[in-house]
Amino acid sequence: MxxxxxxxxxxxxxxxxxxxxxxxxxxxxxxxxxxxxxxIFSKHETITQIYREHLQKNTSQIMLEANLAVYKFVIENDENEKKRILENSKLLKHKNFKRVDEAIMLNNQGLYTQKVVRDLRISMVELSKTIYFYIESPIGSVMIQDEELKPYKYxxxxxxxxxxxxxxxxxxxxxxxxxxxxIRLRRKIALFGNGDMNISFKTSGSDEIALVSNELESTREKINSLLDSRTLFLRNIMHELKTPIAKGTIATQMLRTTKERDRFSSIFGRLETLVEEFALIEEVTSVHDKSDFKEYRLIDIIDGAIDMAMIDRSSVTIDIDAMPKLIVSYRLYTTAIKNMIDNGIKYSPDSHVKILIINNELCFESKGECIAHPLQYYIEPFTKENPSKNSFGLGLYLVDSILKVHEQVLAHEYDNGVNRFIFA
Incomplete structure (x- = not known):
């Protein structure tokens, strides 16, 4: 999301x-x-007034209908139709009120006015787009249709x-x-982040998104230019270094004493190792295209790492079956495993490393004391546990860089005299 x-x-x-x-x-x-x-319910006042006068004066039904017809009201006299309307219609509104009837009466004391209060109820109903007023009283009821009044229209x-x-x-x-x-720009940025350095952000238009796209295109060109310059510089430097190192190695053999030859051979050998590690670092940090990542069996990668380390196989115990597979760069991943094997053999008292799978994670176990610093200290370049060891402190830095290319991280834990490095 x-x-x-x-x-x-x-x-x-x-x-x-x-x-x-x-x-x-x-x-x-x-x-x-x-x-x-x-x-429209206010019309009931006119209807009520006409009906009240009809009751008070006791006029005929014809007179009632004539008075209602003046206002285009029609009485529904069919009792069956009246019943059908009451059963099927929709009640819109109703009101209860009292009707007061006055009559002059005669008794022993003379004439007097008698008032009679009767309850009335008027209901407004709708059926088949026709409005009806239904009046109920104690002495009868009447259903009146308004011919002009139409239902509400929405x-x-x-x-x-x-x-x-x-x-x-x-x-x-x-x-x-x-x-x-x-959205297209986001997809292009994702492709650029995944290593497609030649994708173009350039677009036409003058809105804000077009301006951002064109600025990204300019930035991409600058980044590519810097990367090309950096790669060219590093490769030229390493090429220029290899020539004097090779000449120095050959010249070493001309020295008179064995001690001098061994000392200079060691110096030039370490320089050559350093150049090779720098070349590998340059390769790792410049990996953008993952098209060469393929599926390999983990056991085959480990065998390749052991061959690359040129060590006795008895120094490594492999507790992994042949099933697990990884999508990796074979050269880089074997280098990472080879460095972990070298590191374990170099710093463990029994010069032995055990490789196994724990919780679907590749682990390297070796006996020894717990590392003196947090793991972050050792994955920085040119840091190492023992300065006297024949190392430039680039081993774990290379491992961490290679794992990042494969979207993994290097972790460490210590358990009962065992250092465990984990590819998580």
Whole structure:
């Protein structure tokens, strides 16, 4: 997910925006519909007034229908139809109120006014896009249809909602289109980091992403130029050093005494070893293309390392079966294992190294005292445990550099008199 953080952020923003806009329009739709229903429900006052006068004056049904017809209200007289409407309609709103009827009465004391309070209930219902008002009273009920009144229509709100959603979607599509060069740039940077030094970041355009791409292209060219100069310089230096070393080795044989010959042979031999190690360091640090990495059996790599170390095989115990395989550079990985074998034999009192697999990790065990410093100290160039040893202190530095090329690390642990170096 981290590789697509920007894209995920944009999509998340789009989702939040769409949900927020949808929620706002939904609330607006409900509010607008509620206001519309409240507005048309106000017509019940006219209906109630007409119906009340009908009850008070006890007028005929024809007179009631005539009074309602003035406002284009129609009474539904079919009882079966009325029942069907009540069972299948959707209740929009209802209201309870009291109706007060007054009548003049005569008793022994004379005339008096009698007030009768009756409960009324009016409901507004909708069926098949038609609005009905249903009035219930203690003495009867009536179903009235409003011929002019139409149900609430949401088309205008839906049109506005879809228009805004379309605008937002198009805007985010345009944003994603603008981010596509950034995605391509990320892929190119990944390829460059994996060793493709010839990939081009150059692009046309004048926006921010194009400017960054062109700056990266300029930086890539400078890096390639520096790497080429460095490689050429190191190779020339090593080539120039090998010639006097070879001449010195030959001239050593002309010395008169054996002691002098051995001393100078040792000096030139160490110089030649140092040049070879420098050449290997240059090779490791300049590895960018991993196309030569192939699959090898681990046991074959270890056998090649032992042959390279030119040691007696009895000095190495191998506790590894033939199954494990690695995708590595054969030359570099055998060099790393060879250095670990040399290191174990050189610093262990019994001059013996055991190679085994623990928790799917390659381990090198040798007896001896625990190293005096943290491992980080020994993987720095030109550091070593014992200055009297015939070494330049580049062994573990080379091992660590080779493992980094193979996306591994060198680790160390000490257990009951055994130093264990681990390729993790």
């Amino acid at each position: 981290k590789k697509h953080a920007v894209l995920i952020t944009v999509l998340f923003a789009l989702a939040v925006t769409l949900v927020s806009v949808s929620a706002v329009f939904w609330e607006f739709y409900k509010l607008n519909k509620h206001q519309y229903i409240d507005h 088309y205008s709100i839906a049109y506005s909602y879809l228009t805004i959603i379309l605008i937002i979607s198009i805007s985010f599509v345009l944003i994603l289109q603008r981010l596509r060069p950034l």
